[in-house]
Amino acid sequence: MKLLQVDFEYQGAMGDEMSKALVDLAESINQEEGLIWKIWTENESDKLGGGIYLFADEASAKAYLEMHTARLKSMGVANVRGIIFDINLPLTKINQGPLFKG
Incomplete structure (x- = not known):
């Protein structure tokens, strides 16, 4: 698994x-290859706007970041x-990270 952190200036x-x-955008993100979940940040x-995403693998995270960056730039975000981060699973488990819920 890979964690993707994205942020950008957001005037909306x-x-x-x-x-x-x-x-509609949120629902479309659910269709992205390898996406497990997203937390929206503002x-x-x-x-600032952005998000924290959990992807199944690095290839999916990289592909999404490339596509999302292009989408944001087409919307005027400079x-x-x-x-993309690795996740330290033992420490995340100690702190009840959402990977270990339910």
């Missing part, structure tokens, strides 16, 4: 307004930061 709606506006005071 946040909170409830964002939740309503981006339902920071209204710093005007700088997209995406980092």
